[in-house]
Every structure is written in C-alpha cells, then in structure tokens.
Amino acid sequence: MSAACLDIRSLSAVLPNGQRVLRSVSLSVQPGEVRALVGESGAGKTMIGKAVLGVLPTSVRVVDGDMLLEGEDLGALQPKARRNLIGARTALIPQDPLTALNPSRRIGPQMTDRLVRILGWSGERADSRIRQLLDEVQIRDPERVLKSYPHELSGGMRQRVLIAAAFAAEPRLIVADEPTTALDVTVQKQILRLIAQLQRDHGTAILFVTHDLGVVAKISQKVSVLYAGKVVEEADTAELFAAPRHPYTRALIAATPRYTDPYASLKPVDETVLAGLAAEIAAADQSWRPGHG
Amino acid sequence: MDDARISRSGSSPRLWLAGGWLLLALLAAVLAPLIAPQDPLAQDLMLERLPPFWLDGAEPGYWLGTDSLGRDLLSRLIFGGRIAFIVAFAAASAACVVGSALGLIAGYFGGWADRIISRIVDIWMAFPPVLFAILLVAVLGTGLSSVIIAIAVIDWTRFCRVIRAEAMGQARMDYVESARIAGYGRIGIMLREVLPNVLPSIVALLSLEMGIAVIVEAILSFVNLSISTDDPTWGGIIAEGRLSIHQAWWVLVFPLITLILTVLSFSQFGEALKARFDPVLR
Ligand SMILES: Nc1ncnc2c1ncn2[C@@H]1O[C@H](COP(=O)(O)OP(=O)(O)OP(=O)(O)O)[C@@H](O)[C@H]1O
Numbered sequence: 254m255s256a257a258c259l260d261i262r263s264l265s266a267v268l269p270n271g272q273r274v275l276r277s278v279s280l281s282v283q284p285g286e287v288r289a290l291v292g293e294s295g296a297g298k299t300m301i302g303k304a305v306l307g308v309l310p311t312s313v314r315v316v317d318g319d320m321l322l323e324g325e326d327l328g329a330l331q332p333k334a335r336r337n338l339i340g341a342r343t344a345l346i347p348q349d350p351l352t353a354l355n356p357s358r359r360i361g362p363q364m365t366d367r368l369v370r371i372l373g374w375s376g377e378r379a380d381s382r383i384r385q386l387l388d389e390v391q392i393r394d395p396e397r398v399l400k401s402y403p404h405e406l407s408g409g410m411r412q413r414v415l416i417a418a419a420f421a422a423e424p425r426l427i428v429a430d431e432p433t434t435a436l437d438v439t440v441q442k443q444i445l446r447l448i449a450q451l452q453r454d455h456g457t458a459i460l461f462v463t464h465d466l467g468v469v470a471k472i473s474q475k476v477s478v479l480y481a482g483k484v485v486e487e488a489d490t491a492e493l494f495a496a497p498r499h500p501y502t503r504a505l506i507a508a509t510p511r512y513t514d515p516y517a518s519l520k521p522v523d524e525t526v527l528a529g530l531a532a533e534i535a536a537a538d539q540s541w542r543p544g545h546g
Numbered sequence: 547m548d549d550a551r552i553s554r555s556g557s558s559p560r561l562w563l564a565g566g567w568l569l570l571a572l573l574a575a576v577l578a579p580l581i582a583p584q585d586p587l588a589q590d591l592m593l594e595r596l597p598p599f600w601l602d603g604a605e606p607g608y609w610l611g612t613d614s615l616g617r618d619l620l621s622r623l624i625f626g627g628r629i630a631f632i633v634a635f636a637a638a639s640a641a642c643v644v645g646s647a648l649g650l651i652a653g654y655f656g657g658w659a660d661r662i663i664s665r666i667v668d669i670w671m672a673f674p675p676v677l678f679a680i681l682l683v684a685v686l687g688t689g690l691s692s693v694i695i696a697i698a699v700i701d702w703t704r705f706c707r708v709i710r711a712e713a714m715g716q717a718r719m720d721y722v723e724s725a726r727i728a729g730y731g732r733i734g735i736m737l738r739e740v741l742p743n744v745l746p747s748i749v750a751l752l753s754l755e756m757g758i759a760v761i762v763e764a765i766l767s768f769v770n771l772s773i774s775t776d777d778p779t780w781g782g783i784i785a786e787g788r789l790s791i792h793q794a795w796w797v798l799v800f801p802l803i804t805l806i807l808t809v810l811s812f813s814q815f816g817e818a819l820k821a822r823f824d825p826v827l828r
C-alpha cells in the first residue's frame with residue numbers, strides 16, 4: 254500500500270503551563286480521501302491543523318510524535334525544506350474568509366502571487382490557472398473579482414476565492430478549518446457542495462475540521478472524534494453513525510437532533526458521559542511520558 | 547485607484563484646504579528669493595514698526611508691516627518657511643524611517659526583538675520631549691542639522707509605538723498565516739503583506755510629525771537654541787514679536803497664525819490622506 258497522504262503518529266503538544274492540548278493524537282488521511290475531525294470547541298481541532306501546516310502558535314510546544322506528509326517525516330527536515338514541502342503540497346481553507354485575505358491587496362495579485370513566487374510558474378500560466386479555478390467555484394465575473402479588494406466582496410464570494418486559491422496549486426492535502434462556520438446559513442450549503450465537488454474533481458485529500466456532525470455525514474469518508482485533545486474514536490463515517498462505539502460519540506450523535514441536517518448545532522453532552530471521559534483522560538495522562546505516548 | 551473610493555473620500559474639503567495651504571507655504575518658501583517683496587535682513591530705522599497694509603501709516607511693499615528694526619515681516623515669514631520646511635521634511639522623514647522600521651520589526655516578529663525595542667521606547671519616552679530637545683541641541687551645538695537630529699532622535703518613538711501596535715494586529719491575521727503556510731519567508735511577509743496595511747498610518751504619522759517638527763523648531767528658535775545665524779525663523783520672529791507686543795502686535799500675531807495654520811494643516815492633511823489610501827476605510 255502506498256504511503257498515506259498525511260500520517261500523524263501519537264502527536265502530543267503542551268502549553269507553557271504544562272497543560273496538554275494534544276494527547277497522543279494519531280490519524281491518517283489517505284490520498285484523495287476526506288477525513289473529518291469533529292469535536293466540540295476547544296477540543297484541539299485547529300491545533301492539529303496548525304501542527305500539520307507548521308504554524309502552531311509559539312506558545313504551543315510539540316513534545317512527542319511524528320507527522321509524515323506523503324511519507325516524508327516533517328520532523329526530520331530542516332526548517333527551510335519543511336516550509337518548502339508544506340508550501341508545495343498543502344493548502345488551507347480557513348474559517349474566516351475576511352481576515353484570510355490581505356485587505357490592502359487586490360484579489361488577482363494575491364492569488365497569482367503564490368503560484369508565481371512559490372511554485373515558479375510564469376505569470377500567464379498562473380493567471381489562466383486562477384481563471385480556470387474561479388470558473389470551477391462558479392464565479393461568473395472573474396474580471397471584477399480579480400480587480401476587487403477583499404472588502405468589496407461578500408463573505409460567500411471571499412470563501413469561493415479562497416477555495417479556488419487552495420486548489421489552484423494542486424496540493425495533495427488541504428486542511429479545511431470550519432470553512433463554512435463564518436458564513437450565512439444559505440451560503441454554507443453552496444460552499445460545502447463546492448468543496449466536495451472540487452475535492453472529487455481534483456482528487457485532493459482533505460482534513461476537514463468541523464464541530465458539526467451533519468457536515469461530517471455529508472462530506473467525509475472517515476472521521477476522527479476529538480475530545481480534550483484526544484482522539485476518542487475513529488471510524489468510517491457510515492460506520493460511525495450506524496454503530497458508534499465510544500459513549501462520547503454516542504452522546505454527540507444523540508445530542509444532534511438530526512445528523513443529516515447540516516445546520517443543526519451540537520447540544521450539550523450528557524454529564525455522566527463527560528465525567529467518564531474526564532476519568533479516562535486523567536488515567537491516560539497518568540501513564541503518559543514523552544517518548545512513550 | 548477606483549471610482550468608488552474617490553467618490554467616498556476624494557472630495558474631502560479638509561484634504562484640499564490643508565493641502566492647499568501647505569502647497570502655498572511650500573511654494574513660497576522654495577521661491578522665497580523670487581517672490582519676497584523685500585530683503586528679509588535689510589534693516590531701516592526709518593521704517594521701523596510699520597503697521598500692516600490696512601492700517602494708517604502703512605507703506606506700500608510692506609504688506610504685513612515691519613519689526614522694530616524696520617525689517618519686512620512678510621519677507622521674513624516667507625524666508626522663515628524655508629527653515630521650517632527643511633526641518634519638517636528632514637526630521638520627520640528620519641524619525642519615520644527609523645521608528646517605522648523598528649515598530650514593524652517589533653510588532654511583526656514579537657519575542658525578544660519586541661522586548662528589546664519596546665524597552666528602549668519606554669526608556670526614551672520617560673524624558674520630557676522639549677527638555678530632551680533642548681538638552682540635545684545644547685550638546686550637539688546649535689545649527690540646522692542639530693535641530694533635525696534632535697527632533698528625529700526624540701520622535702522616532704512616536705512612529706515606533708503606533709506601527710508596532712498595528713503590525714502586531716496584522717501579524718495575527720489569518721492572511722499572514724496563509725502566507726507562512728505557502729512558504730513565504732518572514733521578512734518577505736513583513737514587507738509584502740504587513741507593510742502595505744500599515745502604510746496609511748505611516749503616512750498620517752509622517753504628516754503629523756512634520757507639523758510637530760515645525761513646532762519644535764519654533765520652540766528651539768524661540769529659546770534661541772536653533773539656527774544661530776540671523777536667518778529668519780518663525781520661532782525667532784515670535785520671540786522678537788513678544789518683546790514689542792504693545793508697540794507692534796503684528797510681529798507676534800502673523801508668525802503665530804502662520805505657525806498654527808501650518809501645523810494644523812499637516813495633521814489634517816495626514817488624516818485625510820490616510821482615509822483616502824486605506825482601502826477598507828476603517
Ligand atoms: N494561541 C494559543 N496559545 C495557547 N493556547 C491556545 C491557543 N489557541 C488555542 N489554545 C488552546 O488550545 C486548545 C485547543 O484549541 P483549538 O483552537 O485547537 O480548539 P478547536 O477544537 O479548534 O475549537 P473551535 O471549535 O472553537 O475552533 C484550547 O484549550 C485553547 O484554549
């Protein structure tokens with residue numbers, strides 16, 4: 254079997270005060286596959302994405318574990334080589350499409366710049382590539398969009414631009430961090446459909462971060478459930494909904510009114526389940542030592 | 547620049563009023579030898595304390611009157627503008643370059659770079675600026691370059707503090723993170739992504755600082771610490787005017803008006819430019 258697109262092996266990270274934000278996280282994304290990473294707010298979903306992309310906050314320290322991008326061990330590379338590898342093979346679809354675009358630069362140069370300066374494409378090639386992608390995300394007036402400043406576009410348009418930009422360089426892996434959360438409910442559905450469409454057309458693997466089980470059901474083949482920095486369950490998506498094994502997953506599903514409705518948000522999870530989880534995590538922390546995670 | 551932005555902020559009257567006055571004053575200063583009606587240094591005791599043109603006893607050719615040595619006030623104001631503008635541009639540019647560069651580095655890189663730069667700024671700002679300036683000029687000796695150096699040395703912190711805060715805000719933005727993910731170097735991100743976003747503030751501060759430099763130069767001239775030759779300066783004229791306020795009020799009032807208009811115009815012009823160049827119009 255060929256190497257996984259992304260393979261995270263027992264990754265642990267701590268804050269300066271010793272608090273653990275990631276607890277021996279293992280997960281993999283196969284080429285062309287969508288893996289959902291689901292969990293409540295503060296579970297560490299964004300941290301995992303940032304760790305993969307090499308942009309963890311300076312206060313967060315990785316103390317254990319490995320990350321392999323298409324079989325290459327990121328930890329074994331020099332910083333410069335790591336940056337180049339990540340830059341060439343990954344992309345991010347961010348949560349907030351406003352702050353993810355530079356407010357003082359026009360969309361066109363912002364999008365082509367990356368292809369030209371990072372991948373060394375010619376200006377013309379980058380330009381036609383960007384136009385092709387804008388067409389794929391169903392932007393009908395590319396001329397206007399390319400000339401606009403970010404604040405002149407709607408949230409949905411900005412997110413389309415970012416999706417186009419993410420796919421433009423043909424990355425192997427895209428990290429999508431709650432890409433629909435900041436959008437209007439009506440726009441969320443379209444954006445989700447677009448991401449799924451482009452993912453299929455380009456065969457890109459996606460690590461799809463969400464707190465929404467409805468979205469998980471719609472877009473992913475695999476799912477990892479995260480609680481307090483720990484993967485409590487991982488499974489095929491269909492399997493997870495049909496037969497959740499972990500009590501926390503069961504509680505999550507039960508707390509979601511209809512998981513087929515992508516716009517229903519999570520309800521509070523049952524107290525006893527949480528108490529059980531806390532005990533489980535405390536026990537794991539007891540036996541955990543860096544290097545033996 | 548697109549039409550939408552011009553219509554939103556381009557017709558701002560303060561931009562044109564402030565800019566108009568500055569342009570007028572600047573042109574007058576540059577062309578001083580050509581347009582000044584009299585030699586600004588020529589003394590004539592027969593003409594001392596002539597009033598401005600609309601009062602009884604005014605002489606033609608001496609529009610704003612003369613001082614107690616019979617020198618033409620308008621000509622002295624025009625020539626005084628030369629020193630004011632030289633100091634404004636040179637001192638403000640120097641303070642701007644040094645302060646903005648350090649502020650950008652501190653705000654964007656954070657960490658120890660920020661700690662060192664911020665500490666220096668704190669220490670610097672503990673000195674009262676005018677005293678600091680007088681002290682510096684006393685050490686450097688009077689003269690045009692000392693005044694410029696003194697203002698730049700004191701006021702770079704003004705740029706540093708503001709630009710640091712803005713760069714810090716920008717550095718937290720997701721677009722900076724996206725640029726890092728794409729593989730841009732840190733310095734490249736600072737210059738290509740962050741700098742354009744703090745540029746409107748730099749421009750506004752630069753203009754404001756020019757006004758401040760004009761005031762500081764006037765204060766130093768007023769206490770006789772600026773340019774030691776008898777070249778006219780606005781502060782020097784004000785100092786002289788103060789002595790003859792009861793006999794010739796105009797020698798005090800006209801340079802004060804000139805000074806205030808210029809300083810106000812610099813600050814308003816900067817603000818208006820900022821609004822105009824900021825694509826988001828925060
Ligand atoms: N810059 C930071 N420095 C230190 N700790 C942080 C930082 N950002 C987040 N944390 C902490 O790390 C933990 C995981 O946060 P993370 O942002 O990954 O959660 P999340 O699962 O993405 O939540 P959300 O659904 O709200 O986005 C939280 O406890 C949070 O308080």
Ligand SMILES: [Mg+2]
Binds near residue numbers: 298299300430
């Ligand atoms: Mg998050």
